[in-house]
Amino acid sequence: MARARISDVAAAAGVSVTTVSLVMNDVESRISEETRQRVREAARAVGYAPSSVARGLRTQRTRTVGLISDQIATTPFAGRMLAGAQDAARDAGHLVYLLDTGGDAAIEREAIDALTAQQVDAMIYACMWHRVVDVPQGVLPKTVLLDCRPVNGGYRSVVPDDRAGGAAAVRELVAAGHRRIAYLDTDDPGPIASRLRHEGYLEALAEAGIPADPALHITGETSAHGGRAAAEALLDLPDDERPTGIFCFNDRMAAGVYIAAHRRGLDIPRDLSVVGYDDQQLIAAEQDPPLTTVALPHYAMGRWAMEVALGVRAEGDEDATHLMECPVIRRDSVGPPPAQVAKPNRRRASHTERPPRAAPDR
Amino acid sequence: MARARISDVAAAAGVSVTTVSLVMNDVESRISEETRQRVREAARAVGYAPSSVARGLRTQRTRTVGLISDQIATTPFAGRMLAGAQDAARDAGHLVYLLDTGGDAAIEREAIDALTAQQVDAMIYACMWHRVVDVPQGVLPKTVLLDCRPVNGGYRSVVPDDRAGGAAAVRELVAAGHRRIAYLDTDDPGPIASRLRHEGYLEALAEAGIPADPALHITGETSAHGGRAAAEALLDLPDDERPTGIFCFNDRMAAGVYIAAHRRGLDIPRDLSVVGYDDQQLIAAEQDPPLTTVALPHYAMGRWAMEVALGVRAEGDEDATHLMECPVIRRDSVGPPPAQVAKPNRRRASHTERPPRAAPDR
DNA sequence: TCGGTGATGCAAATCGATTTGCATCACGAC
DNA sequence: GTCGTGATGCAAATCGATTTGCATCACCGA
Numbered sequence: 166m167a168r169a170r171i172s173d174v175a176a177a178a179g180v181s182v183t184t185v186s187l188v189m190n191d192v193e194s195r196i197s198e199e200t201r202q203r204v205r206e207a208a209r210a211v212g213y214a215p216s217s218v219a220r221g222l223r224t225q226r227t228r229t230v231g232l233i234s235d236q237i238a239t240t241p242f243a244g245r246m247l248a249g250a251q252d253a254a255r256d257a258g259h260l261v262y263l264l265d266t267g268g269d270a271a272i273e274r275e276a277i278d279a280l281t282a283q284q285v286d287a288m289i290y291a292c293m294w295h296r297v298v299d300v301p302q303g304v305l306p307k308t309v310l311l312d313c314r315p316v317n318g319g320y321r322s323v324v325p326d327d328r329a330g331g332a333a334a335v336r337e338l339v340a341a342g343h344r345r346i347a348y349l350d351t352d353d354p355g356p357i358a359s360r361l362r363h364e365g366y367l368e369a370l371a372e373a374g375i376p377a378d379p380a381l382h383i384t385g386e387t388s389a390h391g392g393r394a395a396a397e398a399l400l401d402l403p404d405d406e407r408p409t410g411i412f413c414f415n416d417r418m419a420a421g422v423y424i425a426a427h428r429r430g431l432d433i434p435r436d437l438s439v440v441g442y443d444d445q446q447l448i449a450a451e452q453d454p455p456l457t458t459v460a461l462p463h464y465a466m467g468r469w470a471m472e473v474a475l476g477v478r479a480e481g482d483e484d485a486t487h488l489m490e491c492p493v494i495r496r497d498s499v500g501p502p503p504a505q506v507a508k509p510n511r512r513r514a515s516h517t518e519r520p521p522r523a524a525p526d527r
Numbered sequence: 528m529a530r531a532r533i534s535d536v537a538a539a540a541g542v543s544v545t546t547v548s549l550v551m552n553d554v555e556s557r558i559s560e561e562t563r564q565r566v567r568e569a570a571r572a573v574g575y576a577p578s579s580v581a582r583g584l585r586t587q588r589t590r591t592v593g594l595i596s597d598q599i600a601t602t603p604f605a606g607r608m609l610a611g612a613q614d615a616a617r618d619a620g621h622l623v624y625l626l627d628t629g630g631d632a633a634i635e636r637e638a639i640d641a642l643t644a645q646q647v648d649a650m651i652y653a654c655m656w657h658r659v660v661d662v663p664q665g666v667l668p669k670t671v672l673l674d675c676r677p678v679n680g681g682y683r684s685v686v687p688d689d690r691a692g693g694a695a696a697v698r699e700l701v702a703a704g705h706r707r708i709a710y711l712d713t714d715d716p717g718p719i720a721s722r723l724r725h726e727g728y729l730e731a732l733a734e735a736g737i738p739a740d741p742a743l744h745i746t747g748e749t750s751a752h753g754g755r756a757a758a759e760a761l762l763d764l765p766d767d768e769r770p771t772g773i774f775c776f777n778d779r780m781a782a783g784v785y786i787a788a789h790r791r792g793l794d795i796p797r798d799l800s801v802v803g804y805d806d807q808q809l810i811a812a813e814q815d816p817p818l819t820t821v822a823l824p825h826y827a828m829g830r831w832a833m834e835v836a837l838g839v840r841a842e843g844d845e846d847a848t849h850l851m852e853c854p855v856i857r858r859d860s861v862g863p864p865p866a867q868v869a870k871p872n873r874r875r876a877s878h879t880e881r882p883p884r885a886a887p888d889r
Numbered sequence: 890t891c892g893g894t895g896a897t898g899c900a901a902a903t904c905g906a907t908t909t910g911c912a913t914c915a916c917g918a919c
Numbered sequence: 920g921t922c923g924t925g926a927t928g929c930a931a932a933t934c935g936a937t938t939t940g941c942a943t944c945a946c947c948g949a
Contacts, residue, residue, distance in 0.1 A: 170936085171937095180898075180899085183937085184897090187937095190937080195896085195898080219584050219937090222584050223935080237606055241808075243606060247625070248629075262623065263623060263624075265610060283579045284579070389815070445809060451752070530905095544905090545931095549928090558928075586906085586934085
């Protein structure tokens with residue numbers, strides 16, 4: 166059977182469509198309670214549900230949001246961000262259009278045009294990893310950027326606080342007593358996160374009074390394979406230069422460190438501590454032992470972006486980047502550094518086998 | 528500035544809105560070429576783009592599709608399925624609403640109602656892993672099921688051919704010369720894929736004339752940890768009962784087999800061959816050596832579902848389950864079984880160190 | 890009796906497109 | 920001259936809601 170229209174309800178209740186509309190939308194008591202009951206009953210009886218399309222045309226508000234993203238498809242990250250955005254949209258009574266452009270500019274154009282034609286109330290422009298983007302023409306002026314920042318400002322955006330996250334990761338190692346801490350970085354110059362996490366690394370080192378050793382900043386291909394190769398180089402260092410803790414750009418590379426360590430009979434965390442980044446479920450939690458890492462707050466970012474886009478969350482500044490905290494997820498890959506013979510020529514030698522867990526000197 | 532309406536174009540071109548509509552929709556030559564030009568020019572000049580909302584109201588076709596899924600968020604699988612559905616929708620000029628219900632029935636209801644109110648042209652009901660579902664009331668009659676089959680029929684659906692996939696995986700081992708092949712299964716009775724892959728395992732064994740040994744069908748928790756524990760039990764078997772090849776329910780469990788093997792100094796594939804399932808990028812490709820596995824055809828399934836839902840692909844049967852082939856992805860975890868001393872009491876002893884890669888006896 | 894005042898409900902305009910007749914015109918045939 | 924016919928374009932109805940302004944009625948006070 167065809168959908169019930171508002172006029173069907175009106176006929177069934179013996180009132181005008183105006184009355185039905187007023188009742189269904191709970192407009193302030195212009196209608197007597199008795200009539201309201203009758204209308205509601207009739208609506209139920211004919212199975213009436215208002216057409217969002219007709220309403221959208223009349224009110225010029227569609228209660229829909231467009232989420233344009235570059236690569237939902239290929240990264241396991243996407244999910245949590247979508248989930249956050251999605252949940253926030255549902256809470257606000259909105260539906261979301263998902264448009265994955267694959268990073269193709271032509272498709273992006275097309276997507277924006279389609280969303281404009283659909284008269285979405287808001288748009289979110291999402292990236293699958295933290296980067297700087299040139300927001301394409303045609304998006305709604307109040308578009309919110311998710312996991313990316315605009316090259317020229319002009320948009321509100323939310324990104325992970327990679328600097329603080331990097332610092333937190335390193336502090337985790339410092340607190341366990343490590344002083345020779347390596348940063349196993351990606352060799353890909355693309356990710357802005359790489360630089361930020363490095364800054365955090367240096368910051369945490371500095372606040373612990375540990376001089377940064379450039380030899381301990383090493384790069385490799387962004388994969389388990391690359392991580393393994395880089396770790397190998399690190400572990401080949403002479404005893405007193407070899408790091409006791411490694412902070413990795415991401416969990417995949419950390420998985421490579423595990424392989425390198427196990428290949429040479431090193432136990433994690435007894436002989437080597439490692440901290441990852443990203444908290445990729447399928448990697449971090451499944452390592453043996455489970456990997457201590459820093460989580461990307463994807464769900465929270467997705468939520469934030471949607472709330473701001475829909476005006477649920479009032480953000481004072483129209484043109485500011487919101488930094489979202491990256492919590493460290495403590496698992497079992499960090500322990501105290503292995504005891505070792507004090508070297509007379511080291512600036513500070515570690516004599517405690519089990520140093521206090523609190524941050525040392527500072 | 529406000530959106531340009533069709534009447535603005537009409538005014539600018541000095542014609543009626545009818546004419547503009549006719550021209551914009553390329554209706555058969557009722558309008559002279561000269562007028563067409565004028566209209567097109569005017570449309571461009573005022574920056575006209577038709578309102579999908581108004582058109583949807585008038586035509587009662589919105590060119591939108593609702594994709595309801597249980598858990599887009601938590602699984603890295605989702606992406607490819609979404610991408611496939613998405614691409615097919617774009618090709619057909621449709622937009623997709625993504626609704627993740629988290630498996631919650633109340634939210635599912637809400638989602639269906641919202642989509643109905645939006646008057647979507649089609650619906651897809653997707654699951655994140657192959658299972659049997661009770662499709663909720665209220666979905667469009669022609670809804671297509673993606674990665675799940677309806678408990679009572681009545682819907683078109685597409686699922687991976689797990690049986691054939693399981694057989695293909697085992698044939699891979701048989702072809703390499705293995706005859707003691709274990710199936711490391713999940714202990715979770717939920718996934719229908721578990722049973723189907725087991726059937727495929729038995730089928731491939733049978734066609735190779737290898738008697739199935741129940742001791743080689745072992746189960747474990749669905750994780751690297753569980754896979755490792757189960758593999759340990761398998762590797763503890765006496766030499767002549769120990770499997771030389773292990774087919775795992777999924778890549779995560781296969782990763783556990785790697786750990787168990789490496790822990791006891793076994794080299795893959797020299798001492799042990801392993802085949803996974805799922806082809807999870809972050810796991811399979813990143814193992815050392817890279818894991819040979821069977822891929823779930825997520826992209827193709829997503830595409831299929833969308834094409835059928837939109838009527839782009841004509842599927843004869845209104846009520847049938849389409850099986851999608853799972854291709855095996857050859858990497859480096861399968862080799863010939865290790866040479867071993869012939870046991871006088873074995874039914875067949877392997878004497879060839881490097882058996883031919885073609886399927887043996889049958 | 891008449892006008893004023895709430896309370897209640899309705900007719901009609903509107904949102905921006907599509908689509909169905911119908912009107913107009915030029916031209917040629919009779 | 921008039922009629923038919925093809926070519927071209929338009930007026931108006933329609934989709935299903937929201938919303939403004941007006942109508943009606945009951946009741947009350949002067």
